[in-house]
Amino acid sequence: MPPTIFITGASGMVGRDLVPYLLTHSNAELTLLCHRSGRGASHNRRVRTIFGDVRLPDLGISREDRSRIERSTTHILHAAACTRFDQDLEDARAVNAAGTRHVAALARRCKRLEQFGFVSTAYISGRRTGVVREDELEHDEGFVNTYEQSKYEAEMFLASQHAQLPIAVYRLSTIFGDSRTGVVRTMTAPHLAMKIIYHGLAVMVPGLPNCRVDFIPGDYAATVLARLFLSAFEAGRTYHITANPERSYVLADLVDAIYGEFAVLDSEWGRRRYPKPLLSTPESFELFMQSVEQAGDPILLGVLRSIRHFANQLTCPKDFERRNVVEALPSYDADFPDIRNYASKVIRYCLETRWGKRAA
Amino acid sequence: MNGHAEKLKGVGLTHVTYRLPSQCLSLEEMGEQHLLESDASFLRDLGFGQSFVRNHETSDDVIDDMAVDCGRDVLDRSGIATHGVRWLLRYTGLPDEGSPEGDLLTRFRYPVAHAQERLDLNRASSIALSQQGCSGLLSSLFLANRLLQGEDDGAVLCLAGDALPRGRRREILYNVMSDAAGAVLVERNATRNRLLHFVQHAMPYYWDTPRHATEVLASYFPLAHRVITRTLDEAGLTTDDVTWVVPHNVSLRSWIILARLLDIPSDRIWSHNIARIGHTVSCDHLINLRDMEDQGILQSGDILLLFTFGFGANWTCLLLEH
Secondary structure: OOOEEEEEOOOOOOHHHHHHHHHHHOOOEEEEEEEOOOOOOOOOOOEEEEEEOOOOHHHHOOHHHHHHHHHHOOEEEEOOOOOOOOOOHHHHHHHHOHHHHHHHHHHHOOOOOOEEEEEEEHHHHOOOOEEEOOOOOOOOOOOOOHHHHHHHHHHHHHHOOOOOOOEEEEEEOEEEEOOOOOOOOOOOHHHHHHHHHHOOOOOEEEOOOOOEOOEEEHHHHHHHHHHHHHHOOOOOOEEEEOOOHHHOOEHHHHHHHHHHHHHHHOHHHHHHOOOOOEEEOHHHHHHHHHHHHHHOOHHHHHHHHHHHHHHHHHHOOEEEOOHHHHHHOOOHHHHOOOHHHHHHHHHHHHHHOOOOOOOO | OOOEEEEOOOOEEEEEEEEOOOEEEEHHHHHHOOOOOOOHHHHHHOOOOEEEEOOOOOOOOHHHHHHHHHHHHHHHHHOOOHHHEEEEEEEOOOOOOOOOOOOHHHHHOOHHHHHHHHOOOOOOEEEEEOOOHHHHHHHHHHHHHHHHHOOOOOEEEEEEEEOOOOOOOOEEOOEEEOOEEEEEEEEOOOOOOEEEEEEEEEOHHHHOOOOOHHHHHHHHHHHHHHHHHHHHHHOOOOHHHOOEEEOOOOOHHHHHHHHHHHOOOHHHEOOHHHHHOOEOOOOHHHHHHHHHHHOOOOOOOOEEEEEEEEOOOEEEEEEEEO
C-alpha cells in the first residue's frame, strides 16, 4: 500500500514546495492540515485537506478526521510553525512548542506510524558560536528571538519522545527564495531587511562583516527534505539542511550584492546613493535603539525593532555541521545552488512585487 | 564617495573668537514657553542643558553686529594690518530672505559688504556663503585655504553667525539650538591649528530636508563613520592619532554612539559645550576651539578632528594640527 502522509504546515514556506514534490516523486496519499484562517492547499485526488489548529488539543480537527488519521497514517511530517521573529514568547510557544506536543500526541495514537519528521530550524542553536553539530541540542547560550527559543523547546520535548515515536529532525536554515525563479513564498526577516535598505532607512545592523550568512533556496530545501524523509529516513537522526559555505555570502558581500542589484534594477534609486548600513556591535545598536525609543520617531523605531529580532544572529558566527545530511545525500554540497547565481532573482522578485504586495 | 578631499598645506586658523546673546534659557524654561518639540527631560538625557537666545528687544541685525565684533576682535588680537586681509567670507545657514515688499533695490543690501565696510577691509573681496546648513563654516575654511593658495601673502577673515527666527522653537531634530556669531582668521605659514586634510560628502538627494528627515536621520551615522574614517585614512592617520574630537554640538548621546562605532574613547570628544550652549548653526567649532584654547586644553602638535553634518545634506570632516 502507498504511504499515507499527514502533513502540517502544507501551505507554509516549505510546505508549498514540498507537497508538489511528494506528489511527483512518490505514490503517497497526503492529508494536509491547514490553518482555519488560511487558504487550503488545493491539489489533486491524492490529497485531502482538513482544517485545524495545532495550538489546540487534537489539533482542533473533527473526531471523524482524527479517527481516520489514527487508522491510516504511516508518516507524519510536522512543518507547521509560527515563523515570525517578533512574536510574543507565549504566542510562539503556543504554535511551536505546544503545537508540537499536540501533533506528537496524535502521532502516538497512529497505529501504523513508521516515520515522524519534524521541521525545525538550525537556529535552535540560538546565540551559540562556532561549530554546531547535528547531534547537539541542549545549550545555555540564549536565543536571539522567540522563534528560536520556542523551536528549541519543541526539539527538547521531542528528544524525550524517542522511545515512543520514530522521530527524525530536519533543521532548516533561513530560506531566501527559489533558486530557479526568485519567487519568495513568505517574506521574512532578510526580505524585510532589503525593504528597509530600499527605503534608505538602513542605519546600522549588529553584525560582523565576515560573518557567513546562511541562506538556503526554498526549492532545494523542500527537495532535500522530501528526499531525506521519503528515501533516507533514520529515526533518532537530526539533519542540518543548511548552506554550503563556499556557495554563500559573507554579510558585507551580501549587503554589496543587494545595493548593486537595486541600483541596476532602479536607476533612480541608484542616483540617491543611500549609504550602506554600519555593521555595529550589539551594544552600539542597543544604545541607538534606546535613543530612538526615547525620541519616539515611529518610522525609525519600527525599522529598528524589526531588525533587532533577527540581526543579532549576525554577531554569532556559526558553522553548521552537515555530516548526516551529506552521508544520506552525498551530492548535497555539490548540488547546493550558489547564492551568487540566484540572489539577483530574489532581489528582483522582491522589488518588482513590492515585497509581495503586487503580482509578479 | 563624492565631494572634496584635500590635503592642505601650511594654512592655519590663527585666531578664533565667538559671541553669544545675553539671554540664556534653561530647558525647563524653554519647555514652559513651548519652545521645544520634545520633553525637557528627554533633551537633558541627550546631554543638553540650556540655550542662548537672541532677545526680543534686540534689533534684527544683532547677529551681524556680533559677527563684526568678533571680526574686529580677531583682527586686533592678530595685529594684522587691515590691508593684509585679502578675502572676507561670511557664512550663514539661515539667510535672511528679505521682505517681498518695498523697493527692489533693498534686496541688494548685502550684510557681508556692510561687514567689510565696518571692519575697514578695503583691500579685501567679500563673499557671502550659505545653504550648507551646519557644514558651512568648515566649508568656508576649505575655501579660505583654496583662496590663499593663490596669494603670495595675506589672510582670509571668516565670519559666521545665525539666529533662529524670533518666537520659533529652539529644537531641530532633537537638538537644542543657540544663536551665536563667530570669527576666525585663516593665514598662510600658520604656527598653530594648521589644516591637514578636508573631506566633504554631499547627498543632494536630501536637499528637501522636511521631506527626507527620516532618511537623513538614518544616514547620519553610516556617513559620519565613512567620512571620518576616510579623512583619517587619506591623511595617513588612525583614530589613535586623534588627540581631540572637536564636535559640532549635537546630542552627547549621538557622539557616544559615533565614538563607539569609530572605536574612539568618548573622553576624547570635547563635549563640554553641549550642555552649556547646545548646537549653533555655524559656530560650534569656533566656540569649542576658543574655549579649548582658553582653558589650556590644547598642546602643540595635538591632532584635532572637526566633524559636522549640515542639512542639504553634507557630512564634513576637517583635520587640524594645533
